[in-house]
Amino acid sequence: MKTTETILRYGTREIRYNLVFTERKTLGIKVFPDLSVKVTAPLGSKMSDIEEKLKLKSKWILKQQDQFESYRPVITERKYLNGETHLYLGRQYLLQIEKAESPSVKLYRGKMIVYTGDSDSKAVEKIIKNWYRQKATSIFDQALTEKLNLFTQYHITKPHMVIKWMEKRWGSCTRNGKITLNTELVKAPKACIEYVMVHELCHLVIRNHTKDFYDLQAKIFPDWQKWKEKLEKTLA
Numbered sequence: 001m002k003t004t005e006t007i008l009r010y011g012t013r014e015i016r017y018n019l020v021f022t023e024r025k026t027l028g029i030k031v032f033p034d035l036s037v038k039v040t041a042p043l044g045s046k047m048s049d050i051e052e053k054l055k056l057k058s059k060w061i062l063k064q065q066d067q068f069e070s071y072r073p074v075i076t077e078r079k080y081l082n083g084e085t086h087l088y089l090g091r092q093y094l095l096q097i098e099k100a101e102s103p104s105v106k107l108y109r110g111k112m113i114v115y116t117g118d119s120d121s122k123a124v125e126k127i128i129k130n131w132y133r134q135k136a137t138s139i140f141d142q143a144l145t146e147k148l149n150l151f152t153q154y155h156i157t158k159p160h161m162v163i164k165w166m167e168k169r170w171g172s173c174t175r176n177g178k179i180t181l182n183t184e185l186v187k188a189p190k191a192c193i194e195y196v197m198v199h200e201l202c203h204l205v206i207r208n209h210t211k212d213f214y215d216l217q218a219k220i221f222p223d224w225q226k227w228k229e230k231l232e233k234t235l236a
Contacts, residue, residue: 003018003019003020004018004019004020005017005018005019006018006019006039008051008054008055008058010055010058010059010062013062015037015054015058015061015062016036016037017029017036017037017038017039017054018036018037018038018039019039019041019050020038020039020040020041021040021041021042021043021044021045022040022041022042022043023042023043024040024041024042025042026042027039027040027041027042027045027050027053028040028041029054029057029061031061031064031065031068032068033068033168033169033172034068034168035065035068035069037061037065039054064209067209068169076235078125079121080095080121080122080124080125080128081095081097081121082095082096082097083095086112086128086187087187087188087234087235088107088112088132088135088186088187089139089186089187089188089189089190090187090188090189090190090192090234092110093107093110093111093112094110094111094112095111095112095114095124096111096112096113096114097113097114097116097119097124098113098114098115098116099115099116099117099119100115100116100117101117102115103115103116103117103123103127104127104131105127105128105131112128114127114128129165129183132183132186132187133163133183135186136163136181136183136185136186137163139186139190139193140161140163140181140185140186140193140197141161143190143193143194143197144158144159144161144179144197146194147194147197147198147201147220147221148201150198150220150221151201151204151205151220154204154205156201156204156205157177159173159177159178159179159201159204160177160178160179161178161179161180161181162178162179162180162181163180163181163183164180164182164183165182165183165184166180166182166183166184169182170182170184170185170196170231171185171196171197171199171200172200173200173201173203173204175207177204179197179200179201181196181197181200184235185231187234187235188230188231188234188235189227189230189231189234191223191227191230192227192228192230192231192234194221194227195221195224195227195228195231196231198217198220198221198224199217199224201220202216202217202220
């Protein structure tokens with residue numbers, strides 16, 4: 001199946017899309033979380049007809065891209081040195097590296113104390129990231145259990161949850177009910193984590209970012225916009 005990358009101009013913006021011709025009878029448009037756009041057109045369609053239909057949907061495409069863009073994390077690079085600040089559940093902690101035989105992390109009076117036999121920044125980074133992952137596993141599982149109870153009328157089966165470091169999104173949800181969350185979220189306030197959890201659970205009811213989707217999200221988590229903004233500011 002041949003795919004052609006094409007550009008459509010809409011005002012001052014460009015819409016880059018991958019065009020595929022298939023045996024379907026109507027034009028299909030899909031916007032992905034990485035902001036890519038796939039257009040599926042019937043065999044034999046004229047480019048002029050395709051572009052005309054795309055122009056009519058350009059506003060919707062850009063809106064979808066903007067929504068995905070606002071949901072992407074901005075992760076600050078860390079050097080893992082003494083005195084550097086690190087976040088956990090929305091609070092800042094000063095990194096303090098201490099010599100010890102067994103690696104561990106302790107929060108004490110505004111400090112994130114890392115005990116390690118190797119003070120190399122890479123070793124410290126590994127210890128902190130392992131600690132974040134352990135904390136995320138517990139906190140995210142609790143958030144999933146609590147928020148799933150708000151969806152009882154939709155008869156959702158508890159989804160399988162995966163936690164991993166991601167650069168381009170806070171979370172994702174597949175059609176077969178797997179939710180993936182960014183470990184980075186454990187640095188944000190608990191309500192921000194709950195917002196992302198609700199957002200992904202809503203996708204188990206409504207797949208796309210339609211008005212119905214946001215109506216459902218507002219019904220389940222009325223303050224979602226407040227915590228979305230807080231998430232963006234906290235981890236910017």
